[in-house]
Amino acid sequence: MNKKILEIDKDRTNQFLPASHNPIVFNWVDTVALNNISELIVQFFNIPITAITLINGNLQWLISKIGLELEYFSVENSLTQYIITNDGIVELKDISEINNLKDAPSELFNENIQFFASVRLSNISEFTGTLFIADFVPRKLTETEKKAFNTFASTICSLLELNQKKIYELKNDHNLPININSIISNISKDYQSLDSASLNDKSYWLEIKTKPVFEDNKLQDIIIESEVIDITEKKIKEANILNLISIQNSIFNAVSFAVIFTDVDGIIRRINKAGLDLIEYSNDEVIGRRPDFIHDFVEVKEKTLALSLELGRTLIPGKDTFVLKASLENKVDVNEWTYITKSGKRIPILLSITCVRNKENEIIGYVGVAEDYRAKKQVQEELINAKNAAETAAQAKNTFLANMSHEIRTPLNAIIGFTELLSQSNLDKLQQDFINNIQVAGDYLLVIINDILDLSKIESGQLVIESYPFNIATSLQHVYDLLKVKASQNNNIFNLIIADDLPELILGDKGRINQILVNLAGNAIKFTKNGSVTISLKKIFENVDTVILQFSVKDTGIGIPKDKLETIFERFTQAEASTTRKFGGSGLGLSIVKQLVAMQKGELFVESELGEGSEFRCTIPFKKVDSESIKNIQSNSFSTKSLGPLSILLCEDNHLNQILAKNVLQNFGFSLDIVNNGQEGIDALAIRSYDIILMDLQMPVMDGYQTTIYIRNTLKLKVPIIAMTAHSLVGEQQKCFEIGMNAYLAKPFKQIELLEKIQSVVDKNSIIERKMLDSTKEISKLPSSSKPALDLSYLETFSDGNNEFINQIIQLFIQEVPKDLTLLEQKIIERDFKGIKSVAHHMRSSLEMFKLDNAVKFLRITEQNAQNLSISPNVEPDFEIFKKDIELTLQLLSEKL
């Protein structure tokens, strides 16, 4: 039986044994109360030895004892395991046998002990213990004694339970200056406490670290080590950081832009108040989501597509659409977007995306700053609408002016033309004078119409200053002659003073110079009565290629008040409102003069004294014409003979103009056929060929444009076409050239102008023909059909027979294509589909130019395959053939150069 006692149920033991190993765990025990109970037990049982133990790990501590020196003993090798697994009292009545055992239980510390009884102390929170009594004489517990023993045990349990509860209360009391419970519960850790102290009226922050130290595992002696550190500086820094965070928060929420932070995955982590207000969501509805939900998906898709094309890689709509550019280029990426608010409103915004990077320059998130763009967008929209409206209005004005001038010019054309023809007939002196006057008046009327047209041209930026050689002295003499009659009407002395050291010819726009002087001198004459008007011209600077001339128009007229000198150059402004009534005039003259002078890089000055007169001076730089060119020009002067008997087709519906043109052209000895519209003209061309076609632009049935396009594109005739029009719409001349006309003549025209145009197209045409012949010869020199012949026919459809241009393109081909070839080979080797697609696409246009059909076919297939992320299994041999083809072409082209 005794042996049996020692058999231990290990599983059950473990259930009762706690894990802790430290004696300090028992410092909560009310030792005084326990000692009182021990006294009571000794007296009650009349026994010399008793003890109350608590188990901690594999040690059993005697927390109250009488008649014993022992403080603890090992749980192993004791009866404890047996006691604590037994629900009742364990009583050893005859110990002598047990004492003979080799491994005597620890409880039997004294060989004289003859009696031992013990009971488990349980239900004391996490602890288990025992109560035992022992005697040096054998004895047996009566039933009453057993009952009392149990009562003692349960009393002790209650007491310990009570102590333990106190511990928990203590642990949860955080107001303790030094939290003992923390020392207890975090026994192995340092404990930190913060306290403020005051010294010399200055506050300090102290950190107190405390730590319990155990000596020899003794239960009662706990030393607490404390370390006190001055952490004032650290606390100030902390406070500064807190202030900074608080300031940043204020800024974050105070700015009127929406600010959104996302993490590196594009998830929104923070959004400021302005942002929430803008999109009408609450903070909780936004945090943790992707910004996509406030965007217009269609817009995101579109921009993704555009970005994919721009960056040459395939993107899917989402985070990358917003941040990829900012992260690739490492800069703020600003784009227009649309936010959709919770209530469904669409708000245009300007969104700036910046990457947030850490010290290692890795992206840790993104900041988006969105500006509400509604107001700006609206202003922008209004501006664009206003600009479009203004442009439409300006266009309407131009059209109106062009139409008006057309209406006036058509009859004027007849007047001037017939006057010119009349002046060439036999007239007496008086008739000749009348004719001269009609011519002067006609010219003057033309000047006024031109004024109005010019202003509209200048304002729309369409007026071009031409540059051709002319004699400035002769030109001024014409102006003088034109105005002489008018000057004498006002009883003025009219002078023209021209310096004699001027170059014979200068390069410039004669018409515009005349226009300036007619305007200035015309004004001077108008505002001067019984006085004098002087036009003078002198040279103020000359070097090898440039001469600066000063034109002056001085009068002794009414003068201009000082305060009006600034405004007289503005449109529709004359010095006095009454001036218009008294002197007439459009008020456009000076405005045109000023702009014309400026366009010729000249300067305009005015000096005037009220009642004394005015002087307008302008200085204009001109290029000089070298003597070699002068000779050429002289030898090139007009000679109808050099042109030979040309056959001319005139397409013109106006009968007067037909007669006029017929007279002029027959004077020159040209043969002329006249048709009434374009359709008739095309019919005439079907019957015979002409050297030149004169084409009116406004005609019934088929107008000049349609006819020209038909002649060029359908009949494919290169016959020179000269446009004739009274319809001086801005940009019309350009339009005529665009559809393939060769020259442009504004009606009303002078005979000499018509002749000039005819000469210019005949010359140009013969040059073109010669060049065409040359290039045909070149082609015939090319290698025979055994090699892939060079085919320049496509390139020539562009070149208009210009060999220099063809050579330029060949050089470009020789320079560019080998680079593409190497690149394509590399991309094919790398199987870089995107690269193959891009290079093949780029190269194709170059090869198409030289009609390398097989090579182009290879590129097209390769490109298409690459588009589908595949490649032909024969790509390598195919590429070799392709490469040989190109290399041969390159060789042929180099030989040709």
Added chain:
Amino acid sequence: MKVILCEDNDILRKTLSFFLESKGFNVTQFANGREALISIEQNNYDIILTDINMPGGSGMEITQHVRSTLKRKTPIIIFTSSNIEQTELESFDLGANEFIAKPVSPLVLLVRMNKLLNNQ
């Protein structure tokens, strides 16, 4: 007539430009979409001729910008490769007026340009 020509292949661009200039057009050339866009913003071209794929920005972007942002009705002709791509159709929706398949026929180009310019 002021023409802007956007095409990144040097040979094709220079050839078209030479051809158009010989027909009396005033041609401004660009090989980069973005640069072309900036020039379009700053100038009033009468017609825009553009390739689709270019560095810096596509012909699509140019078309969209001219129509949606600048709100201009400037005629736009797009050069396309012979195989029709989705992007080309999309740019038609964006407001391009004409397509010309590469290789570009100069006569076809001229006729289409004139048609658009005359409708203006």
